[in-house]
Every structure is written in structure tokens, then in C-alpha cells.
Amino acid sequence: MSAAKPKSTSWNLWTLLDPERWVQPDLMRRHGLFGIYLIMLMILYIAHIHRCESLVRNMSLLEKSNQELRSQYLFLKTELVSLGQLERVSQRALAMGLFPLRVPPLALNRSVREYEKHRTPQSSTSSKSRP
Numbered sequence: 001m002s003a004a005k006p007k008s009t010s011w012n013l014w015t016l017l018d019p020e021r022w023v024q025p026d027l028m029r030r031h032g033l034f035g036i037y038l039i040m041l042m043i044l045y046i047a048h049i050h051r052c053e054s055l056v057r058n059m060s061l062l063e064k065s066n067q068e069l070r071s072q073y074l075f076l077k078t079e080l081v082s083l084g085q086l087e088r089v090s091q092r093a094l095a096m097g098l099f100p101l102r103v104p105p106l107a108l109n110r111s112v113r114e115y116e117k118h119r120t121p122q123s124s125t126s127s128k129s130r131p
Contacts, residue, residue, distance in 0.1 A: 015021065
């Protein structure tokens, strides 16, 4: 069988990639278990890499959510502090005799010019008519 193929002394890519060169019953019998062992190691290595990559992705997602929760915590903390300050201000106002409004304030729809016009006294003739 091997006498039909002449052995070439030159090494090129095609002779290295020739499957008939590597898959021979004698090589399979001698090195088959070692090949299976190497294939199992490669599968375990690839599985380990995928697991590590997924853990790194999960860690980055957890870090992002942790930063978001920290910012939310700071926001709520400052809001709580400001509400505490408002409570202290309202207690001081109550101590001074100021009470909160029961009715909401009314919005004035007049412009500033109308307000100034009605606020200023009428013409100077009305002041002359007084004694």
C-alpha cells in the first residue's frame, strides 16, 4: 500500500495538510488515546474561557447597576436632608407664630404696569381740590 505512493523529500503546505498523511491506522493505533486526551483538554479550555467571559460580563453589569444604585442613594439622601431642613424651618416658623396657609395662594393676573397705574395717586388736580 505505501509502496504505491512515492515519498517526496520537499516539505510544503499541501503535504502537511494532506489528511492521508495524518490519518493512518498505525498512527491512530499508537497515538489515538493521546489525540482524544488533547481534544478533551481543548474542549475543557474553551468551556473555561466561555465561563470566564460570561463572569466578566456579569461583573460589568453588576458594576453598572451598583453605580446607578449609588447615585440613586445619594439623590435620596440629599432629598431627605433637604426635607429635614424644611421641617426645622417650619418648626422655627411655628415657634415665631407663623402658621401654614390653609388655602393655596392666588395668582395675580395683572401686569406690573397695571399695578403701578392703580397704585400711583390720581392726577395732581385732585390734590389741589383738597383744602
